[in-house]
Amino acid sequence: MTREETETSGEDMMIDDPKPKIENDFNVHYLRIYYGNLFPYTDIHKWLSYGHGTCLFTCLSFFLSHSLKSFKNASLMEAAIKSNFPYKIDIGAVYSVDPDKRHAYAQSGTNLFTPVERELVFDIDITDYDDVRYCCSGADVCSKCWPLMTVAIKVIDTSLREDFGFKHILWVFSGRRGVHCWVCDAKARRLTNEQRSAVAEYFRVYKGNENNAKKVDLMGHSLHPFLARSYVDFLKSFFEGELQATQSIFSSKEKYEKILGMITDEDIQADLRGKWENSARSSLSEEATSLLRWEQLKKALQSKRNKALSLRTCVEEIVFTFTYPRIDLEVSKQMNHLLKAPFCVHPKTGRVCVPIDPNNCDEFDPLAVPTLSQLIEEINSGGLKMDVDDDDSDSSLLGKSIKFFRSSFLEPLLKSCKEEIESSYKTKIAKTKDSFSW
Amino acid sequence: MEVIRSQKRTVSNDVVSTPTLPLYLIAPHMEVRLEEFELFAIDRLRVLKGVSDGLARARNPNEMDDLVETLWKEHMRLSNVSEMINKDIISHFVLRLVYCRSDELKKWFLSMETALFRHRFRLKKIEEQRAIVGEFGLPYKAVIGAELESLKERLGLVARSHGQISSDVENIYYKVPFEEVPDLVASRRVLLQKGFAFVAGTQLVSLVVTQFRSHLSKALILTNRKWTTTIREREKDRLTPIVEALSTSYLGPDYSQSNEYADISLKDIDQVSKSSFPLCMRHLFEKLREDHHLKHGGRMQLGLFLKGVGLKLDDALAFWREEFTKKVGSERFDKEYAYAIRHNYGKEGKRTDYTPYACSKIITSAPGAGDHHGCPYRHFSEDNLKAALSRMGLSSRGMEDVMDKVRNRHYQLACTLTFEAVYGTSCDTGINHPNQYFEESQKILKSKTPAAPV
Numbered sequence: 001m002t003r004e005e006t007e008t009s010g011e012d013m014m015i016d017d018p019k020p021k022i023e024n025d026f027n028v029h030y031l032r033i034y035y036g037n038l039f040p041y042t043d044i045h046k047w048l049s050y051g052h053g054t055c056l057f058t059c060l061s062f063f064l065s066h067s068l069k070s071f072k073n074a075s076l077m078e079a080a081i082k083s084n085f086p087y088k089i090d091i092g093a094v095y096s097v098d099p100d101k102r103h104a105y106a107q108s109g110t111n112l113f114t115p116v117e118r119e120l121v122f123d124i125d126i127t128d129y130d131d132v133r134y135c136c137s138g139a140d141v142c143s144k145c146w147p148l149m150t151v152a153i154k155v156i157d158t159s160l161r162e163d164f165g166f167k168h169i170l171w172v173f174s175g176r177r178g179v180h181c182w183v184c185d186a187k188a189r190r191l192t193n194e195q196r197s198a199v200a201e202y203f204r205v206y207k208g209n210e211n212n213a214k215k216v217d218l219m220g221h222s223l224h225p226f227l228a229r230s231y232v233d234f235l236k237s238f239f240e241g242e243l244q245a246t247q248s249i250f251s252s253k254e255k256y257e258k259i260l261g262m263i264t265d266e267d268i269q270a271d272l273r274g275k276w277e278n279s280a281r282s283s284l285s286e287e288a289t290s291l292l293r294w295e296q297l298k299k300a301l302q303s304k305r306n307k308a309l310s311l312r313t314c315v316e317e318i319v320f321t322f323t324y325p326r327i328d329l330e331v332s333k334q335m336n337h338l339l340k341a342p343f344c345v346h347p348k349t350g351r352v353c354v355p356i357d358p359n360n361c362d363e364f365d366p367l368a369v370p371t372l373s374q375l376i377e378e379i380n381s382g383g384l385k386m387d388v389d390d391d392d393s394d395s396s397l398l399g400k401s402i403k404f405f406r407s408s409f410l411e412p413l414l415k416s417c418k419e420e421i422e423s424s425y426k427t428k429i430a431k432t433k434d435s436f437s438w
Numbered sequence: 439m440e441v442i443r444s445q446k447r448t449v450s451n452d453v454v455s456t457p458t459l460p461l462y463l464i465a466p467h468m469e470v471r472l473e474e475f476e477l478f479a480i481d482r483l484r485v486l487k488g489v490s491d492g493l494a495r496a497r498n499p500n501e502m503d504d505l506v507e508t509l510w511k512e513h514m515r516l517s518n519v520s521e522m523i524n525k526d527i528i529s530h531f532v533l534r535l536v537y538c539r540s541d542e543l544k545k546w547f548l549s550m551e552t553a554l555f556r557h558r559f560r561l562k563k564i565e566e567q568r569a570i571v572g573e574f575g576l577p578y579k580a581v582i583g584a585e586l587e588s589l590k591e592r593l594g595l596v597a598r599s600h601g602q603i604s605s606d607v608e609n610i611y612y613k614v615p616f617e618e619v620p621d622l623v624a625s626r627r628v629l630l631q632k633g634f635a636f637v638a639g640t641q642l643v644s645l646v647v648t649q650f651r652s653h654l655s656k657a658l659i660l661t662n663r664k665w666t667t668t669i670r671e672r673e674k675d676r677l678t679p680i681v682e683a684l685s686t687s688y689l690g691p692d693y694s695q696s697n698e699y700a701d702i703s704l705k706d707i708d709q710v711s712k713s714s715f716p717l718c719m720r721h722l723f724e725k726l727r728e729d730h731h732l733k734h735g736g737r738m739q740l741g742l743f744l745k746g747v748g749l750k751l752d753d754a755l756a757f758w759r760e761e762f763t764k765k766v767g768s769e770r771f772d773k774e775y776a777y778a779i780r781h782n783y784g785k786e787g788k789r790t791d792y793t794p795y796a797c798s799k800i801i802t803s804a805p806g807a808g809d810h811h812g813c814p815y816r817h818f819s820e821d822n823l824k825a826a827l828s829r830m831g832l833s834s835r836g837m838e839d840v841m842d843k844v845r846n847r848h849y850q851l852a853c854t855l856t857f858e859a860v861y862g863t864s865c866d867t868g869i870n871h872p873n874q875y876f877e878e879s880q881k882i883l884k885s886k887t888p889a890a891p892v
Contacts, residue, residue, distance in 0.1 A: 162631070162632070163630035163631065163632075163633075164616060164630065164632075164633050165631075165632035165633025165634070166633070187617075187633070191617065194620050195617050195620050197620070197624065198616075198620035198621065198623040198624040199623065201623075201624035201625070202623050202624060202626055202630075219599075219601070220598060220599040220600055220601055221598040221599070221601070221602070221603055222595045222598035222599050223595065223599055224595065224596055224599045224626045225592040225595050225596065225629060226626065226630065227599075227626075228595060
């Protein structure tokens, strides 16, 4: 069985970014050097082989050349990537038949070219938070709004492990303004589209469009334990702490009107509005003002809490609106969606898509991720080994990331794959033994 | 299952696994009479089509429960319980043969049988539901004792998050891999822990329906294999024709009794023929006016249609006489043709009240030289059909769509598209019967101009 890279034809595969423009940092020459010397072929190939030694018909798509290839081993994949110098590499599903030959199979009427396995993936993009971040918008990201991604990682990662029991989870910086999550447990890879959709919907809270002021509706008399845990462990403290400091969501009329619009009680709205208009010229800092107003809001809601069901969860709804993860549902729901591969280079920023440690995600700074030109400079200044070995690689810009990828993700994953292959082999042997008994 | 011709049927004891709701996990060992083979299947098909109709009309779950209960009583009830169960099982397996034969048929059957199962399950009492879960041989254990205690608080939160006011939890929860209950996970109606969902007794339906669907889906693939490799050939003189006819059989109203839309008077009939007749009948009508004669096939097809449309016997006699006497004279008419008309209305001979032909019958008829009956979408040449459609008022674009269907041999769809183009409205159920076309057309026209005659 072989690992394929596939043609990016519209119908059966969906990709995020259409062909991007070349930016300064990012040119063919640098790419050549990167893919010639730094891209961790062996590790990626080992990952995608899941212990089988060779990859199954996995869909890999290279942007410059739209061709389909099969790779029996890492060096073949390496050779192909090097000769193609892609803009970026996308990884798709493992298919039932050789994608090269899929048109031949189409003759029979029933669709034999179907996805068989695919990691459970999530894509979180900061542009989906534009209505609640005031420092940047669109493609920009800064240290003030990046913490939204950090909180998202914590909430989702915890739930994937605690609620769903997944273990082999890889978080990757998307290269510019978001994060991707790859859940690689065998159980996750075998989920049907319907089951993926169920997981995505389980995570879904925000249902926003321009038409409704209230985009988070937490009905019922209590929060589901998953939401309650997320709130208590991550969201509440983030909202009352870092968010106020970086976004000051109450400090201007335009900002606080948005929040007042989420309170379904007109009287409370009017009351708070009055208070805040009067204190508009206070000498407090933006952050202090925001915190004060938040306390006032909570107090106002508390007093009327028992009078209307819709007010009971209003505080939580506001917190969720500003902090709860907003995943791209479509990416997760379908097996045939392609997603950018870890360690490739983002065309617009030149940054490498490095893994993020969910246990240390507070430390991650998207603006400090090595860029293609930085890496090239490092090579040029000499002293960098071409192969990243385990012993003294920490010094190189990329070495630390690769080491992390190997030790905390790849090795445990391969160990578990091996165990699974062995146990299924044993079961097979046991079955054939039984068949001889009368 | 063995299909036999004998009068008596022997039923083995291991047929009835569940008292009231079979799971159809394995084909039963029983003998089935040939007539029952077809009749049982048709009755079940009526139920499934009723379910399909209910779903198409977006009925809510409680309405669907009632609908299913009504349909089941109406079509599947027999004098004793074990007979009912046998009919249930037999009809299901016969329909598997019918609906395994293509992806489209499989998809429809799977959806309808799953919906039928879901609502029959919902109508059962909780003890029966639990028994059914057991029948599936699902390895899910009930969570009790200390484990349940440790989860109680969070289970209460889940219940409260969906509108329950108290924190009470049910007595029994099942620990199930989350993949088995995707809809409950998606709506956060279950507690999740380390990959397991805790499903309450009242939520069992979700679990069971997933199993049912999965099992039936696999079974249909196997059935299809068996059908194509052995059964179809082996049964080509006996069961195969029945099976092949069943999926296209017409099960709608038979229009043998006219209704309120169908009080046609002779003076309106020409206008009505232009405004509301489907192409097949319009053609026959025009030819009758033109030639003052129609051959036997045409007389039957048009005559019965007019009866369904509400033309009374006396008016019918007057109508045909008016035309035929222009060619053959009134004595010959009385002698040779009037009898047949009265016969069609059940006033002669066997006194059977004949039913107007459905599209399936019309399409499969074989008009010869001088005949004008049959289905124009099938039997006309492309040029003639285009001319006829143009006279009906279709634009060239509309005509192209229709012709496309015709070339792909979807004659009824072609007629449906014609209907939609003529009346500017969509016909979701599709045209299956000329009288249906007529009635739908009259509905639309009357709603547009309530007072004026149409």
